[in-house]
Amino acid sequence: MEKHIKTPMTKEIIENLHAGDYVYITGTIYTARDAAHKRMYDAMLEGKEPPVDLKNAVIYYLGPTPAKEGQVIGSAGPTTSSRMDKYAPLLMEHGVSGMIGKGKRSLAVQEAMKKNTCVYFAAVGGAGALLSKCIKRAEVIAYADLGTEAIRKLEVEDLPVIVVIDSSGNNLYETAVHDYRITHGLE
Amino acid sequence: MKTIHTDTVIEAVKQMCIEANLQLSPDMKAVIAKAKQEEDSTLGKQILGQLCENLEIAAKEQIPICQDTGMTIVFVRFGQDVHIEGGGLEDAIQEGVRQGYRDGYLRKSVVRDPLIRENTGDNTPAIIHYEVIPGDTMEILIVPKGFGSENMSRIFMLKPADGIEGVKAAVLQTVQEAGPNACPPMVVGIGLGGDFEKCAILAKKALTRSLDEGSPLPHIRKLEEDLLKEINASGIGPGGLGGKTTALAVNIETFPTHIAGMPLAVNICCHVNRHSKRVF
Numbered sequence: 001m002e003k004h005i006k007t008p009m010t011k012e013i014i015e016n017l018h019a020g021d022y023v024y025i026t027g028t029i030y031t032a033r034d035a036a037h038k039r040m041y042d043a044m045l046e047g048k049e050p051p052v053d054l055k056n057a058v059i060y061y062l063g064p065t066p067a068k069e070g071q072v073i074g075s076a077g078p079t080t081s082s083r084m085d086k087y088a089p090l091l092m093e094h095g096v097s098g099m100i101g102k103g104k105r106s107l108a109v110q111e112a113m114k115k116n117t118c119v120y121f122a123a124v125g126g127a128g129a130l131l132s133k134c135i136k137r138a139e140v141i142a143y144a145d146l147g148t149e150a151i152r153k154l155e156v157e158d159l160p161v162i163v164v165i166d167s168s169g170n171n172l173y174e175t176a177v178h179d180y181r182i183t184h185g186l187e
Numbered sequence: 188m189k190t191i192h193t194d195t196v197i198e199a200v201k202q203m204c205i206e207a208n209l210q211l212s213p214d215m216k217a218v219i220a221k222a223k224q225e226e227d228s229t230l231g232k233q234i235l236g237q238l239c240e241n242l243e244i245a246a247k248e249q250i251p252i253c254q255d256t257g258m259t260i261v262f263v264r265f266g267q268d269v270h271i272e273g274g275g276l277e278d279a280i281q282e283g284v285r286q287g288y289r290d291g292y293l294r295k296s297v298v299r300d301p302l303i304r305e306n307t308g309d310n311t312p313a314i315i316h317y318e319v320i321p322g323d324t325m326e327i328l329i330v331p332k333g334f335g336s337e338n339m340s341r342i343f344m345l346k347p348a349d350g351i352e353g354v355k356a357a358v359l360q361t362v363q364e365a366g367p368n369a370c371p372p373m374v375v376g377i378g379l380g381g382d383f384e385k386c387a388i389l390a391k392k393a394l395t396r397s398l399d400e401g402s403p404l405p406h407i408r409k410l411e412e413d414l415l416k417e418i419n420a421s422g423i424g425p426g427g428l429g430g431k432t433t434a435l436a437v438n439i440e441t442f443p444t445h446i447a448g449m450p451l452a453v454n455i456c457c458h459v460n461r462h463s464k465r466v467f
């Protein structure tokens with residue numbers, strides 16, 4: 001089903017999202033990938049506050065190419081989510097309720113998603129030029145020294161994503177491939 | 188004897204880094220467009236449509252096709268009658284990469300130490316493979332390689348008794364494990380034979396062979412075709428969300444090997460399979 005949603009990603013929104021929904025996201029989201037995750041995670045373990053308010057926040061696993069003059073951002077597609085699996089459960093406990101990336105998630109992440117009412121979206125990997133068109137504003141707000149891996153605050157308009165794992169634990173990567181195999185006589 | 192100045196090398200490498208990241212080769216574009224026509228999953232077709240649109244935007248607006256503009260792999264075929272003037276060839280190639288990633292607004296994705304992980308800030312060093320050939324020409328092939336798919340690549344030290352079935356099983360297992368992580372549809376580069384490192388280099392090289400060609404060896408060409416069919420029967424599909432387009436192509440390169448072994452490397456690449464070549 002096609003849905004249009006606006007951040008912050010509240011519990012009410014998430015409970016209405018189901019694996020397989022094609023969703024257009026509008027509003028504020030944050031970028032973070034490997035190095036920013038590690039830094040936030042280490043800070044949290046030491047009892048420090050993360051550099052952004054993570055309550056109902058959506059994190060986009062993204063390290064963009066540099067913007068040219070006149071551009072908001074460069075190419076901006078998703079990176080592989082599983083590298084963030086180690087850190088994601090703690091971030092969810094600090095309020096993160098949406099994640100955008102690509103690829104499989106660990107069981108621990110899936111459990112934490114159910115517990116914290118969180119949703120995992122996939123954006124199309126390798127479509128960074130196309131996805132960059134949905135980003136209307138971008139600003140580095142933390143860890144600027146990390147370059148492409150810094151945390152950016154993005155304003156997005158109708159960013160196209162697909163619900164892969166919903167807060168009830170349905171996983172489109174498993175069901176979609178299984179269903180395709182059944183309907184095409186591949187099982 | 189031919190003399191090539193390092194300035195020529197620097198400029199060419201720079202241009203190749205930029206153009207490889209903005210435009211795929213015609214064979215890659217054609218195979219993605221064909222897959223879009225033929226895909227029978229609705230979501231799969233929609234994803235392939237996005238990929239085609241993405242390629243158009245990238246070319247028209249000069250935005251890199253993918254934000255992972257890769258670690259730069261370079262294959263140099265160096266004619267033994269070529270003389271390089273103006274400095275070292277290796278330095279010139281690294282300088283070309285540095286300038287290309289800077290002036291092309293490409294992402295700097297290389298860290299100096301695998302454990303300390305401090306970004307080098309200019310995407311160098313590139314990984315360079317040299318081959319000396321007869322004659323007075325030099326060929327440079329630039330391959331920006333994304334790591335979402337690189338991370339899903341595998342090496343198998345198979346035994347001779349494993350035979351063709353063992354090769355197929357290992358390739359299918361690798362593709363299965365890669366699944367959505369490697370941004371399918373993928374291109375699968377395979378190196379078969381040689382030793383531990385030779386098969387890996389062959390696998391990377393296989394990714395750069397035109398998808399129109401196919402192996403010149405009939406039994407290997409058949410293996411390429413059979414593997415492509417079997418991979419696409421996995422149902423993984425575009426984005427890993429179901430469909431018949433899991434791989435766009437399988438390219439295999441082979442090399443003689445030891446009586447005791449059958450090394451196999453499977454280098455997974457995504458649909459952003461980039462390469463650019465110049466002959467000097």
Ligand code: SF4
Pocket residue numbers: 077078079125126127253254255256332333334335336337368369370457458459
């Ligand atoms: S695997 Fe390929 S398409 Fe996917 S993010 Fe990496 S370079 Fe881009």
